[in-house]
Every structure is written in C-alpha cells, then in structure tokens.
Amino acid sequence: MAVMLLVALTVALFAGGATPAHADDVDVDKYDYVLAGNVTFNGTPLDGVLITVTGPGTDTEVKTGADGKWRVGVPEKASYTVTLDEDTLPEGVVVTKGGNTMTAEFGLTKTKSVNFFLGEGTRVTVSFFDQLINRVANGLNFGLLLALAAIGLSLIYGTTGLSNFAHSELITFGALMTLVFAVNLALPVWLAILIALVLSAALGWTLDAALWKPLRKRGVGVIQLMIVSIGLALAMRYTYQFFVGGATRQLPGASPAKLQLGPLSLSWIDLTSMAISVVVLLGVAYFLLRTRIGKATRAVSDNPSLASASGIDVDFVIRVVWVIGAALAGLSGILWAYFRPGVSWDMGFQILLLVFAAVVLGGLGTAFGALVGSIIVGLFVELSTLVLPPDMKFVGALVVLIVVLLVRPQGILGRKERIG
Amino acid sequence: MSSNATPSSKPVKSVDLHVGDAAPGCKKNDPILIADGVRRTFGGLTAVDVDHVEIPRGAITALIGPNGAGKTTFFNLLTGFDKPDAGSWTFDGTSLAHVPAYRVARMGLIRTFQLTKSLALLSVMDNMKLGATGQTGENMFRALLPVLWRKQDQEIEARAVELLTRFKLDAKRNDYAASLSGGQRKLLEMARALMSEPTLVMLDEPMAGVNPALTQSLLDHILGLKEQGMTVLFVEHDMHMVRHIADWVIVMAEGRVVAEGDPHTVMQNPAVIDAYLGQHHDSDLGSSDADNVEAMKELLDDDK
C-alpha cells in the first residue's frame, strides 16, 4: 500500500510539476487569488520571460505576453515564491535589485503584484564548476564549525558515556551571550566573543558540578542520563526563548561583502571563521596528544576503570572535558551565528542532529573521528544543494548517516567491541 | 580463592578419548566439535589462531590458558557470537560457520558467559522458562491466544521447578534474579542453559566470582551434566578445578593450542609450563597466576 502511495506520489509530482503554460494568464479563472506582474526594461515590455510560481497548492510556469504582463491564479491566501528565469531575458538585461526570486504575500486584496527590478548589465553566470568550488568552501567552513561542537560532544561521550542532547543549548548559549554583550550592551565584538566563551566554559563547569557529577555519584545509568539531558535541553531552550523571544537577530558585522578569490566568493568573516576553527582544532589536537591532562582524557575515554586504577583523577578529567567541550560548543555557536547568519533561541537545536551525525559517522567517543565526520557532514550538506532543493539539504546528510552505519556500524574511525 | 574445593564424591574419569599421541590437534575417537584453521584478529593482534582441535563427546573438556590466551574469543567464535577471519568448524557433523548465535543454540550447543548474564529484572522462574526452546507462545500471533500455549507453559514450569530444586533455587523462584548472590546467579545461568536440553554445554569460567561455599556444589553440577550424557567444554583459570573434574585438557596460549592431554600428563608438558611461567616475564604477576603456579607444582608432585 505504502509503495503504491509512494509511486502515485511521484507520479502526481511530475504531473503537477510539469505544467508549463505558454500563455500570459494561468489559472486566473480557476482560483480567487491572483499574482500579477509587468516585466519591462526602460519602458519597453519584454516578451516571453519565464516566471515560476511555487507555494501551497501550485507550481506553475508562465511566460510574459507581448505587453510584458503575466498573471497566475493561486488557490490560497498564502505566501508564494516567484522566480524570474534570467536566461529568458534579452542580452544585456539582468535583475539588478533583490535577486531573481521574490516572496509574495497577499495583503488586503485578492491580487498581489510582483515586479522585478531590471537593469543593464551582464549577468555573471556561475558555472557548475565555480558553484562546486564555492559549495566545497562553504561545506568546509560549515564542517569545521560543526567539528568544534562535535569534538566536545564526542569527548563527553567518551569520558562519561553520556549522549548529551543538551549540547545544542551549549551551542546556542555562545551565540546568545555574544549577542547580549555585543548588541544589548554594545561592547566591541571581540570582547563580547571572549566574554561569551568564558561564560560558556563556566556553564560547562557549572553543569558538571551541579548536575552531572552528583548523578554519576548516584550511579545513574547512561540511558537515564541521556533522558535527563533531553529534559535539560527542553528546559534550557525554552528558557532562552522566554528571555530573548522567537525572533532572529544579527550579530554586528554579519553578512559583509564577498571577496572574489578567483572562482571563490567568500567574505572575510568566512575566512576568519575557517582560520579560527583550524587554529582551535589544532589546539585541541595538541591538547589531546601532547599534554598530560589530554593524554589522561584519552585514557579515560579508553577505559575509565583502568585509568582510575592507574592513578588518574577521573572526576577532574571529566570536569576539564566539560569546560572545554562547552567552550568549544559556544565558539561553534558564534561561528554558526555568522554562517547562518543570525542568532535565535533554537539555532543550536537546528544543527544538533548534524553534530550527532558527525560524531556517529566518525565513531562515537573518538575525537578525531568527530572531526572527519564533521567535515563529511558539512561538505555533504552544502554539496547536496547542487542537486536537492535547499529545504532538503539536511536530508542528504542524515541519509548518509544511516547508510554509513549500515556498512560500518562502529563509525569510520571507531573500533569493534568484544562480547563476553 | 576457591582453589581448595573438590567435588563431594570422587568423579569417574572418562578415558581413551584420543587416537594416537596426545598432541595439539590430535584426533578423538568420537569428536562432537571439530574446529579447523579458526583465526580471529583484532586490529593487528591475533587473538585466536587454532589449526585443528577436536572436542570429545560425553566427556568434560577444560580449555585453559593464561590471561589473554584467546579462550573466551575462541568460545565466542564457536558459538556464533563473533565472526572469525577464516576457518571452519562443525558440531555433530554440521558446519557452524556463518550460523548465527541463536541457531547454534537451537542445535543444542548452549553457552554461559564469564560475567553472568542473569536477566536481572525477570523473576528466577521467568529466567528458567526463557531457556526452553520450541515454545508455541513465543510466536507473536499465537501468543495472543493463551489456549495455544498454556499447557506447554505448565510443562515447562514443571521442568523448571525440577531443575531449580536440583540447583537449590526453588525457594527463590518468584524473586527477581537481581536479588540473587553472584554464585546463585551462576547456578541459575547453568540451570537455565539446561532448560533447552543441550547436547554440548560450554561454560565460560563457571567458577569466577563464586564464593567458596558454592564452588563444591557447582563442581557437582558440572559432573552431573556428564552423568546425564551431556558433553561439557569449559574455560577455566583455576587449575585445581581442572584437575579434579576434567577428563581432557586443552591448553591455549597466545591464541594457539599448545598442548592437549589428560589433566595429569598435560601439566608436565614443557609448553604448558612455558605458557604460564613465561607470561610472568613480561606482564604483571596476578595473584591468580601465582596460585596457578602453585597448583602446577602440586600437580607435578602428585605424579611422583
């Protein structure tokens, strides 16, 4: 039955998607609400420009008439996306302001006019190769910021066995604190970020001291701990919303101009973000491989009871891991706020699953696996937009997670366990 | 340590189990389990590399060896709980390679675990009933109609009561298994394994963590299995127990079978002494190993 449904769904999709009408009026008599526009350039109407309207209950194409006008009837008083196909404009004419896609919402009337701003210019056609390069760069950037959060999550899992669902709230916390200090209190951004990182670390310390350590001492099982973290995540997330509301706000300096580096188009914030991630990740690697406490951390991850027996202060190691993990998550949140861009109460929760996917892909509990997994997830999310619609870009990464676990259940860098 | 426990009556040893010299991988008169070229590596470490080994039917065979010799891994491989890199092995003439653990168990090869796996939050009786195979009510649709399985369930319960009485656990039948002591859990696990009426019982360190008061009864029960016609293969670290009840001993070291023979002769084998003593040069001297060295000296003295 479900297979039948799926097949029929696909059929309906293609049937619904492929209705290019070559008239300047489409569905106008069929529906009450009408989107309309007039495509002109320097007073001259343009003929045969392709307009696409998508939204609730419709997915329609229309071409402008000789008078440059088009009208599309839509079933609902809702928000629709109108796209002008720039390839169908005459040579030397481009959309100059606001891009070739607009969102149209009905006001008091049943007709809404949608007009594009056209001007002279040569359109920069982005070749597939250039797109690919840019997606890879974005993917790396996104992957690196995911890695900051993922390594903390993985270290916490490795040392305590806890799958921390409240990690998303640690991510949000960093961005929120930056917003509070940089915008509400108008401090310089660099200072606000520093304060936010210190506060994130303090939050990690507090959570371990006030909640997780007492629970470990009670001998609460890991599954119970995981559910506690879910409760904590809910409580924290809605506390954020309670105080800052549901709106998305911008950090100072978000969305700056892009720099052209050959085919690459990146802003200096993207570059700084990547540089910071790489430096911090190298720092974490140094910490884990070279310092005493870092080695102790890996020992605890490997075998807590053995580590404890060989004189390592396991509680201290876990405390350090929480502080570092929370600070990394906070930093990741700040970078995420610039990448999205914007700060909102549930921004961490939006990428929590991707962070988990990265950790699981790399192998639960292995710090370097988390890095590899994050890069893969980041690249996959960005590259998938080349073929998938943007609102499905997370789907690809989650599918990859499931597929990798099918082939290699212990993750990419994880080890198999022995039974018995 | 439980080293001084002995069975309450002198056990009758099975003899004439093998053909030819008692060398590693020697032929048995009536083997129940034959393994060939079974190899398992973890990363770069070879945990098990057994060329050929046969387990005699109707006898008690001990699989001994120092820590890390690959005994438990070998157990896991034979019972389908782990997959070897290479090798084949047969049980009663049927190949067991690539057979999942639950089917191995259904063929009559039942194992227990080193760390007891009593189902803590099930009652002792439910633990026992779970051991019975071929239950009608274990099918989801038939489970809905008690008429179909109630009678069988009562028969199973009767058998369980009988076994529990034998293992002196009948007073605990309605308690959660979690409330039993470590030794009682070992007994429960063994009794539960018997519910399926197995032909080969594989016990992974049955004496580990059992208090001395219970070891004697455990030994008696293992001997009892043989009397009822079952074959027993057990992993053990404790040499004393091996000497008293085993008919045949297979010694593993570093993943290989290094010696085979009856308990008394095998202990004199230089390879065995090497395996146990040699270990002390490069690893910490565990107290249990020290005990084993004592036990071996004792064995050597016995034979003089």
Added chain:
Amino acid sequence: MIDWGQVFSNAAVELISPTTAAYALAALGLAIHFGYTGLLNFGQAGFMALGAYGYAISILTFGFPVWGAVLVGIGASVIFALILGVPTLRLRADYLAIVTIAAAEIVRLLFTTNTFVAVTGSANGLSEYKDGFRALNPLHFEGTAGFGPWQHSADDWWVIIVSWTVVALACLFTWSLMRSPWGRVLKGIREDEDAVRALGKNVYSYKMQSLILGGVFGTLAGMIFIMPRAVIPAHYATSLTFFIYAILLLGGAATILGPVVGSMLFWVLLSFFSGFVARAVEVGWLPISQVQGGQLRFILVGVAIMLIVIFRPQGLLGNKKELAFVK
C-alpha cells in the same frame, strides 16, 4: 480575579480529549519499544507523521475510503520500521536513538519541503480529510451534549469514542502479549540480549517485531491526533517524541496503564498550568507576557522529565524494582 472554575473545567476537558488519547497510544507504543524491549526509539514522531499523512494523503489525493486510508498508514509505518530496523537493530542502544531521531527528521523534512507540495501541502499541511470519518458517525444531535465540563458536538463525541476505544483495545492487546512467552522474550532482550541469543532466540527478529508493533501504535496515534486538527508538518518535530517520552516516564515505562495515566495527567496538568498562567498574566500577577507564559510550560516539562528520571525512574505506576532502564 481569576476564574478558577474556567481553569479547572478547561483542564478537565483534556482528561478525555482525543489528543490525550493520541499521546497515550503513542506512549504505549514507546512502552513496547523502550519499556519492554529496551529499544531507544526516538523516532516516534516519524511514525505518527506517517499515520497522519498516510491517512490524509490517501483520502485527499487518492480518494480512498476510511479503512483503506488506515491500512495505507499502517503499511507505511511497517515499511518505515523495516527500513529503520534493518540497519539499526544490530547496533548499540545509543546509536539506535540517534538513527531513529534522524529518520524521523528525514520524514518530517520530506513532508515539509516545497518539492512535494502538490501532495503534502508543504509547510501549510493538509486539511479537509474528515468527511469520510464523520459519515460513519452513528450519533446525531444538534449543538452540544454531555455532562459537567465535557460538552461536545456529535462529531467531537464520535472522535472521542473511537479514539479511546482504540486506546483500550491497544492496552488489552499489549497486556495479553506481555504476559505471554513472547513478552517474556522481549523483557529478556531488554535485560541482556546476548543472554537471550545464547538461549536460542532470534533476538533480531523479536526486536523487529517490537519495533513494528510499537510503530503501528504510533501510526494509529498519528491518525487520532489529526482528527481534532489539521495535518501540520511542524507538529512532528523531535519535541513531540520528547513529550511522549515524558508521558511514558511519568506513567511508568514498563507498564500497560502507565502511558494512559501519564498522558491524562500530563495534559490535565499542562492545561491547568497554562490556564492558570494565562489568567495570572491577565490580572497582572505575573510580570510576563502571554507568549512567555506559553513558554513557561515547556520549561516545566523539561524540568519534570529531569526530576522524574532522577527521583522516580520507574514512573507513577511502575514497580520500584522493575526499573525499566537498560544498563
């Protein structure tokens, strides 16, 4: 001042509302997964979405009768359980949790994306699928009828009666399964699956059966859930699964009636709390906005989950010894 009568009667209405029934049924499905088998399914919202969309799409796009639409939903969730179970049921418990969450999110994103708007209605969802169900209603009266605070129209009573009948049948079904040898195997798997495997049980197959059965309960719950409202994809976010876990833990994870009692208590308390806060804000007792009042209750749910798991892990109805937590 505060109209306490109104606050109480609004809360009482939730006691038998179809939403309460839907959550109870979804939680019962989770009890089978988590409480009895030890499977950490965090994708119950996905199963509910399949029920809701399977039903609505069958009726709206294909014009199926009610029974056909129900079968489509069940079929979809069985297939979902198989797709989910094949790769994950061999994995450790925490991997399963993450994979099921991911799968449920995939389902939600597929229902939300504009790509399939013709069938799924995208972010706006679906409505107008209720006529077939209402046509089966044997009750006919004008206006509302009932007793005490429970005054409903004939259509609403029909939904209430059907949903609670389904819940009652599901409870009976689960109860008879859990006292059978089949249920014994599931509980054994919860305690230690290797031990059960060593006793000759096909653990993988039992886990799959458990996943399918609990998932089908989730799917039926999804259908009940959309009877008093429209199908909106945002309803099936991960928080839905978390709320169902809160209900399950509140009532007792390894119990039959725990999910039902938990759901009733959850919704009555939540309604009472939001009613009280809303009115307290109105009369100026609390210096917060109405929107903030709405968020307070989610904070409360989060804190409640933590407290229950820490201090009473067996839930209200659970046996103190039979803590349903896998180690």
